[in-house]
Each structure stands twice: as C-alpha cells, then as structure tokens.
Amino acid sequence: MKGLFLVLLTVTFFSCQSHSDNNFAQKEIDTLISDTVKYDSSYDKLIEQFFPSQITSEQSDTTIGNINVSIIKKTINTYVTYDYTEERIRHLDKYRDFEIRLVIKQNLVKLIDTSFRKESFLNPTDSFLKIAILYNYWFREIKNNEIELFGTIDKPETDWAYSFRHYFNLTTKKFRIVEETEEENE
Numbered sequence: 001m002k003g004l005f006l007v008l009l010t011v012t013f014f015s016c017q018s019h020s021d022n023n024f025a026q027k028e029i030d031t032l033i034s035d036t037v038k039y040d041s042s043y044d045k046l047i048e049q050f051f052p053s054q055i056t057s058e059q060s061d062t063t064i065g066n067i068n069v070s071i072i073k074k075t076i077n078t079y080v081t082y083d084y085t086e087e088r089i090r091h092l093d094k095y096r097d098f099e100i101r102l103v104i105k106q107n108l109v110k111l112i113d114t115s116f117r118k119e120s121f122l123n124p125t126d127s128f129l130k131i132a133i134l135y136n137y138w139f140r141e142i143k144n145n146e147i148e149l150f151g152t153i154d155k156p157e158t159d160w161a162y163s164f165r166h167y168f169n170l171t172t173k174k175f176r177i178v179e180e181t182e183e184e185n186e
Contacts, residue, residue: 034102045091050079050094051156062139067106067170069139072101076117080133082157083092088165095156097133104147104168111173118153121164128162131155145170150180 057074079094100116118134137151149166163180 006114043085044088046090046092047095050090050096052096054114055096057095057124060139064142066107067147068103068105069149070101070103070105071137071139073137074099074101080131080156087117093156098135100148100151100169101139104136106170111170112168121151121153121166122162128153128155128160132160132162135161142166 014066027103033186052075055075055077057072058138062069071117073081076099078097078162080097082093082095084091097118102112102114103110104112116134116137119131119134121134122129132153133156135152135154137149140148140150142148147168147170149168150163151166152159152163154163165178165180167176167178169173169176
C-alpha cells in the first residue's frame, strides 16, 4: 500500500509543475534532438522528386505511303535514382523508366503490335540496366523494305548511353538490332 501511495504522490508532484516549466523542458529536449540530427547528418534537407513527375503516355504517328508506324511511350513504375548532395541538401532524383509500344500497319492491316522495355535491347544480366532507363525510341526511315527505328538507353545525368538502330523487315516481319557506334554518328 505504501508503494502505491508513493507512486500517486510522485505523479501528483510532477503534474503540479507550472506549464512554463514544461514548455522550457520540452524546448531543451527539442534543441537537443535538433542538434543531434544536424550533427549526425551530412545534410540539412532532403529533396525527393520524380522525372517525369507523373505517369505519362505520349504517342507519335508516322505515315509514309501505305505504311503507318505508331510509337506509344509510357512511363512505368520502375525508376533509377540519381542521389547527390549539393550545399548540404540531399537530392534523390528518381527517373522513371519507359515502355515502348510499337504498332505497324500496312494498308490498314496490322503487321505488328508489340511492347519493348530496356531488357528487350540488352542482355538482362547487363549491369548497365540497373542504372539506366529506356530514354526514347524514334522512327527514322523506310528503306529497302525495312522500317528503321532508333532508340537510346541512358544513365540519367551522364553521357553514358547505349544507342541502337532497330529494324523491322516488312517481308519477314522480323526485328534486328544494330548497336549505334560513334563512327556512324560522325
């Protein structure tokens, strides 16, 4: 019984302290916590953002003669993070990856309707895939019964990229991939 009385007496004593004393004690605790966070952290602020900021979809259509090429570029829920610190502010820039849907029609008859991700163009075990996104995919030209497309897989915020030409043969209805080299660009 004496133990219960001492507990009640202690609780009553501490609850009777003035309101200003409690505010002072809380301010001291907040300052201590704030100083500890600043001391332990190498940055003062964290900014996290997505590029593009929203899930998007865009379509480009090209018609040459009786051939129609539609490229639908859609963001997907995977991304590559570019993490850096600038002036004690940590930035987490998250670059969304893309999926490409390609639809080719000849005389309004669908020849192909397929989708590609970055793994479609590189070996899935390639470590570059973990740090890069399928940046873009374009129509280039139709020549010698082949549709030539062009794509890039890039590591965001760098010059590191895998560029390729993607050919679709209108007769065989098969694809082939040719890596773009710097000599071809010059």
